[in-house]
Amino acid sequence: MKVLVGVKRVVDPNVKVRVKADGSGVETANIKMAINPFCEIAVEQAVRMKEAGLVTEIVVVSVGLPQCQETIRTAMAMGADRGILVDTDVDVQPLAVAKVMQAIIAKENPQLVIMGKQAVDNDCNQTGQMLSALLGWPQAAFCSKIEPAGDHAEVTREMDGGLEKLTIKLPAVVTADLRLNEPRYVTLPNIMKAKKKPLEVIKPDALGVDVAPRLITLKVVEPAKRGSGVKLADVAELVSKLKNEAKVI
Amino acid sequence: MAILVIAEHDNKQLKTGTTNTIAAATKLGADVSVLVAGHQCADAAAAAAKVPGVTKVLVADAAHYAVPIAENMSALVVSIADKFTHILAPATGFGKNFMPRVAALLDVAQISDIVGIESVDTFVRPIYAGNVLATVQSKDKIKVITVRITGFDPAEGAGSAATENVAAVADSGLTQFKGQEVTKSARPELTAARVIVSGGRGMGNGENFKLLEALADKLGAAVGASRAAVDSGFVTNDYQVGQTGKIVAPELYIAVGISGAIQHLAGMKDSKVIVAINKDAEAPIFSVANYWLVDDLFKAVPEMTAAL
Ligand SMILES: Cc1cc2nc3c(=O)[nH]c(=O)nc-3n(C[C@H](O)[C@H](O)[C@H](O)COP(=O)(O)OP(=O)(O)OC[C@H]3O[C@@H](n4cnc5c(N)ncnc54)[C@H](O)[C@@H]3O)c2cc1C
Ligand SMILES: Nc1ncnc2c1ncn2[C@@H]1O[C@H](COP(=O)(O)O)[C@@H](O)[C@H]1O
Numbered sequence: 001m002k003v004l005v006g007v008k009r010v011v012d013p014n015v016k017v018r019v020k021a022d023g024s025g026v027e028t029a030n031i032k033m034a035i036n037p038f039c040e041i042a043v044e045q046a047v048r049m050k051e052a053g054l055v056t057e058i059v060v061v062s063v064g065l066p067q068c069q070e071t072i073r074t075a076m077a078m079g080a081d082r083g084i085l086v087d088t089d090v091d092v093q094p095l096a097v098a099k100v101m102q103a104i105i106a107k108e109n110p111q112l113v114i115m116g117k118q119a120v121d122n123d124c125n126q127t128g129q130m131l132s133a134l135l136g137w138p139q140a141a142f143c144s145k146i147e148p149a150g151d152h153a154e155v156t157r158e159m160d161g162g163l164e165k166l167t168i169k170l171p172a173v174v175t176a177d178l179r180l181n182e183p184r185y186v187t188l189p190n191i192m193k194a195k196k197k198p199l200e201v202i203k204p205d206a207l208g209v210d211v212a213p214r215l216i217t218l219k220v221v222e223p224a225k226r227g228s229g230v231k232l233a234d235v236a237e238l239v240s241k242l243k244n245e246a247k248v249i
Numbered sequence: 250m251a252i253l254v255i256a257e258h259d260n261k262q263l264k265t266g267t268t269n270t271i272a273a274a275t276k277l278g279a280d281v282s283v284l285v286a287g288h289q290c291a292d293a294a295a296a297a298a299k300v301p302g303v304t305k306v307l308v309a310d311a312a313h314y315a316v317p318i319a320e321n322m323s324a325l326v327v328s329i330a331d332k333f334t335h336i337l338a339p340a341t342g343f344g345k346n347f348m349p350r351v352a353a354l355l356d357v358a359q360i361s362d363i364v365g366i367e368s369v370d371t372f373v374r375p376i377y378a379g380n381v382l383a384t385v386q387s388k389d390k391i392k393v394i395t396v397r398i399t400g401f402d403p404a405e406g407a408g409s410a411a412t413e414n415v416a417a418v419a420d421s422g423l424t425q426f427k428g429q430e431v432t433k434s435a436r437p438e439l440t441a442a443r444v445i446v447s448g449g450r451g452m453g454n455g456e457n458f459k460l461l462e463a464l465a466d467k468l469g470a471a472v473g474a475s476r477a478a479v480d481s482g483f484v485t486n487d488y489q490v491g492q493t494g495k496i497v498a499p500e501l502y503i504a505v506g507i508s509g510a511i512q513h514l515a516g517m518k519d520s521k522v523i524v525a526i527n528k529d530a531e532a533p534i535f536s537v538a539n540y541w542l543v544d545d546l547f548k549a550v551p552e553m554t555a556a557l
């Protein structure tokens with residue numbers, strides 16, 4: 001079966017972002033970028049299923065600036081076969097990405113779509129669920145296990161209070177949670193190999209999708225800092241502070 | 250303004266986040282309906298009718314709503330959506346699962362995880378693991394919103410709303426529910442607890458979490474964990490606090506053997522009082538702590554339990 005994976009280029013999660021001086025957004029110039037960690041897990045899942053003989057081809061799709069090609073190459077170095085960049089300088093929001101993916105899926109006909117559960121820049125946690133709804137396909141969000149079996153898949157989802165098991169018909173959209181797997185490191189030979197893999201670049205217009213943002217960001221600010229705390233000498237002092245000063249116990 | 254809140258419940262009781270979400274809804278307008286979709290969910294519907302600020306409870310009772318399957322929940326909400334200007338659900342595993350579908354089917358954006366309401370179309374939401382707060386405006390005809398429950402305190406008092414049945418939408422049949430493994434605990438739920446004791450990689454192993462449980466029991470607290478503790482298999486995933494786990498804001502959060510990575514802080518830095526116990530005097534967790542002890546947790550935690 002063919003699998004399609006959505007990969008987003010985001011500010012490296014280890015970088016502490018700064019708000020632009022005019023409050024219009026977050027400083028992204030000259031900042032280390034990376035593949036969104038949950039997308040990396042999604043790619044890893046597809047590659048493992050290919051290694052297990054369940055998957056024949058892995059297509060990765062990224063929507064955004066030309067630099068997203070680097071993200072696609074990272075996914076290819078992990079083992080994806082082919083890439084599509086939907087090239088746009090618009091700030092693409094989840095609904096637009098879902099519509100782009102829907103248009104690509106109409107051409108590619110994958111049996112399974114794997115997305116990350118959340119992009120760690122906007123923290124939206126929407127795109128996979130939106131795509132599933134637009135396609136009218138089954139959905140399994142926040143998966144920690146995905147086992148395809150013929151025309152369906154057995155999945156385990158992470159819920160607030162534990163785990164949920166579902167059987168979903170294929171084709172379907174699933175989103176990857178942290179515990180699905182631990183992504184491999186890319187090796188130099190695989191990075192070299194990835195450079196030769198096919199990468200198609202298209203424009204949203206060619207797909208007939210309007211990617212204009214629906215939400216307007218009026219301003220961004222840094223949250224109020226917490227006041228600095230006090231270092232205490234011992235447990236006795238801590239218990240006394242909690243009882244008498246903070247009055248929380 | 251006609252506002253719809255989707256209740257999270259277990260057919261008997263409302264989950265805590267529902268009342269916070271209703272509190273957020275009442276900031277948008279006075280006409281607040283609550284949808285209770287479930288199976289044999291009369292008790293949950295009755296509970297919703299008593300929440301202050303609710304004007305009407307809509308009940309959809311059918312076997313295929315016994316658990317909230319995303320495809321079925323979204324189809325039901327969409328079937329009644331045109332009567333509303335705003336549709337809200339808690340930004341918990343429940344709301345995050347189906348609300349984006351509602352938005353996509355209505356061809357509107359979803360505004361995720363709001364922590365503030367500026368006006369009927371302008372909202373504040375954290376991005377970049379809570380390191381930045383964005384104010385966003387939606388021009389869509391229906392606002393589909395998930396509410397960060399720590400951002401809104403439930404209203405006090407009691408209401409008495411009328412109840413009305415709404416028709417179920419046929420089961421989509423796309424997914425089949427196979428079962429749940431619910432973590433059972435006598436302690437309070439993380440997102441509802443007044444006090445939380447959380448352990449990190451510094452705990453060393455799962456067995457050592459007993460030290461935290463003993464302390465938690467003295468304080469009537471819930472037990473949480475960092476992702477490193479979850480990844481190392483000390484505790485199950487539903488303990489995880491952080492950007493990708495649970496967002497909590499208790500009165501007292503005690504972080505034990507947790508370094509304080511931004512992704513962890515994202516889930517707890519709005520707690521009223523934060524205590525950190527860490528042997529490393531440079532640990533970043535100290536930057537958000539009100540009180541901190543530079544000490545070995547294996548000494549400090551039992552001492553604290555004994556002192557209470
Ligand atoms: C996309 C993404 C999402 C993430 N989401 C989350 C999330 O939701 N929640 C989360 O928590 N993390 C999350 N993380 C992981 C996060 O970056 C950190 O790796 C994690 O929080 C570290 O956990 P820790 O503090 O327990 O471990 P460590 O960073 O290893 O810290 C252990 C601490 O214990 C102290 N210690 C050790 N022994 C003792 C002792 N005997 N006494 C006292 N102190 C001791 C050490 O000094 C140290 O400070 C995420 C990461 C990524 C990339
Ligand atoms: N611009 C994008 N290009 C490709 N995939 C994306 C893009 N934005 C979001 N996604 C996918 O959707 C997931 C969830 O993102 P979000 O809904 O923005 O939190 C990501 O992990 C990706 O798999």
